[in-house]
Amino acid sequence: MSRAICLSRRSTLLLFAVLALCAGAARAQEPAPSPSPTPEPEPTKIDVTGFVDVYYGYNFNGVDPSARAFDVQHDAFSLSLAEVAFTKAVSSASKVGFRIDLDFGKTADLVAAYEPEGSDGKEIYKHIQQAYGSLLTGKVQWDVGKFVTPHGAEVIESQDNWNYTRSILFGYAIPFYHLGVRASVPVNDKLSLAGFLVNGWNNSSEMYGDFPCVALQATVKPSGSVTWIANYMVGQELPDDADNRHLFDTTLSLTASSKLSLMANFDYGKEGETSWWGVAGYAKLQAKPNWALVGRYEYADDSDGGFMTLGSKVQSLTVTSDSLVAGALKLRLEYRTDFADDPVFPDEDGGFKDSQTTLSVGLVYSFGGKI
8 A cells, every 4th residue: 555655656756757847848949038129219309499589679869770780770669580490410429410590580681681782692591591511520510501600709699699789890890691611620628620611701692703711710718717719711702803801800708707707809800901890898797597787898990981881980888687587588678879980870850970879678589499
């Protein structure tokens, strides 16, 4: 009896061993699970930004102000500029990019007003502030198309400037934009260089002379609080056998403290026997996170009556209150007085005065996202 029980137990153990071996063999024949697929990188996003800029201006001379870049209307509300921009920046992972800025409003007309006479550039290009493709080769970025000028301490978009109205130097001493090729390279963390071959100043339609206009730029940042930018451009800007136009522009910026920033801009231009020059100084006090007070003084000498078309020595004093009202809504309140050695500012009586004083209220709403 005990022998039978032992045999039964042995048979049971043998059966379990055979089943275990079969199960192991079955598992060995099953394919190994496939590794999880590597997720594909997300496609590069396109940045979409834009703004709407509306202002009211009042000139105490009683007429539309002169010697102004974009605030050119008296006693009226004006849509200065509405813009939407699409940008795909280049990077080591995505070496091809582009930028397109589409502009609408009075400012768009004024920016395009300097296109060559007789060309259709004013109508074709006035809504395209910038449109260029970009390619990154090593450390060098190449841009081909239409882009804003590297010159000056200010830009076309008012919300990116310290003051609401643009300086005389921005409006009359330098160009607004160029069409051609630009190459830029960061040499190190303190020095960047750029070179340009372009049609010329504010010229999307023609190229005068036998060679494009040439421009060079150096940006030096010796520390986190100091930036110095120097630009030089030379080329023929008028038809026939006109003299080359030379322009030297430089800007120095200093962050003196967490609340105080300073900036200075100098321009010198020459074309044949005609020359012009000017200097501007800025001080910005960030009194509160959402409010700043900005002062600007400038002096421009256009006694020769050249490219600037002023024909006099002109000075300007501007004080701006810059408030971030709510979210992305910016409010600018501004007082400005321009005065000259000669009576060059028109008044409501049909004559001219040696000064003009304006008050401006500017509202800018900005937006942005990715697609």
